Amino acid sequence: MKENEILERTRTMVIDAIAQNMNLYGITPSAGRLYGLLFFSDKPLTLDEMKEELGMSKTSMSTSVRSLLDLNMVEKVWVKGERKDLYTIKEDWYQCFFDFFTIKWRTAITMNSSAMEKSMANLKELIADPNIPEDIREHALMDIKKLEERIDYYDWQNRLIDSFETKEILNFIPIKDKKE
Template identity: 45%
Template sequence: MAGDKEADIREKHEETIEKFIQVIAKNMNLYGITPSVGRLYGVLYFADEPMTLDDMREALEMSKTSMSTGVRSLSEMKMVKPTFKKGIRKDLYQSEEDWYKSFTSLFGNRWRQQTEINMEEVEDAMEELHTLMEETDDDQLQEKMQRDLERLEYARSYYQWLMKLIRTMESGEIFEYIPKNDK
């Protein structure tokens, strides 16, 4: 009878963790991460030991290729890191335990990429409008272009501010202003 109770508790424990892993996977979609890669991160996060690709494949019932692709994605986002264990020749991986670090790395990286693209587009648009303003004699069109240039200047200023925010996150300086919560 005591064995049945312990088995029930083990099963409920696994269900509870699996439920939370599903939440992680669902929420990671907000960061542009597929649910399957989110599940992979959740499994690695709750693993007591580093895992091989075979371990992950078995735990998630996915192909080794999918696991490899997922691990590479998570590694690029600094959410998973390779590790070493004496006597084991296969590659081992474990999750980054510091979610603050993962968040700042992930968001910093994504925001930086998009912000740099947006800044280039603003510069291109401003350059094009300046050229067009010189080519037209239409006063109304020139006034419209001038207003548009002012809007673009505002956008450029915003993107410059956003790059400062990104650098603050990437450097960890953000935690001087918004400290990490204690456990």
């Protein structure tokens, strides 16, 4: 039936776009396709149903589901009489955005800040030595200044993330009412 083919093609086009977009943010294309499948599904799906629909291996499917669960983009749901785990997307895309970025950004900030703070401590120790050559001291002082600027930047990023978690950001960029 021609109408069914059009429906499937348009869904595939959106699923491919979602997969490519998620790949830009470090989520595998297979997890992106899985998310797209769940987006268009009219009911929660089991791992077996998703595996069959996408033609993915059980391992890849399980890894993708776990990744999306960790990012709070999908959730496990309970259906009376169903013994297998069922999954569906979280419908609040705004909250998914907040969760995804806060998880990813906090991880990056923590890694970078930690490395920079340890480096600054080492550099401060180095410049405290009265016997180091002057050119080394100058380079160390310049590095400390650069690192302090980046620490300030991470502080700003943490405050931005806080505004996502508290939803204070919505005071500045409100969600439009669907009636608009």
